[in-house]
Amino acid sequence: MSGKRPKGKCPLTWHKLRLFTIIVWRQGIVRSTRWRFWWQLGAIAFQKPDLLYYYLVALGFGEHFFSFRHEVKVQLETQLETLKQQVQETQETSYRLSPFS
Numbered sequence: 001m002s003g004k005r006p007k008g009k010c011p012l013t014w015h016k017l018r019l020f021t022i023i024v025w026r027q028g029i030v031r032s033t034r035w036r037f038w039w040q041l042g043a044i045a046f047q048k049p050d051l052l053y054y055y056l057v058a059l060g061f062g063e064h065f066f067s068f069r070h071e072v073k074v075q076l077e078t079q080l081e082t083l084k085q086q087v088q089e090t091q092e093t094s095y096r097l098s099p100f101s
């Protein structure tokens with residue numbers, strides 16, 4: 001993340017505080033990449049504090065898409081299993097109806 005962003009006041013809301021705790025919990029404690037997270041957070045906080053808010057926003061978007069990816073994967077696997085069962089059932093019925101069996 002390079003460059004400087006305009007210094008605008010970003011009011012701290014309950015929603016933002018909740019998202020921050022979720023990011024810290026998932027990125028800084030739960031995941032195996034926690035040491036990378038803390039190192040990057042510290043480096044940005046000390047070297048480029050103007051970008052700290054935007055770093056956390058980017059992590060928030062990432063968290064959203066990680067969970068979204070998981071939900072879509074589960075849905076696709078369910079649909080694929082249903083499709084496999086339907087194909088198997090149609091094949092079984094076509095074998096039973098075949099006059100050459």
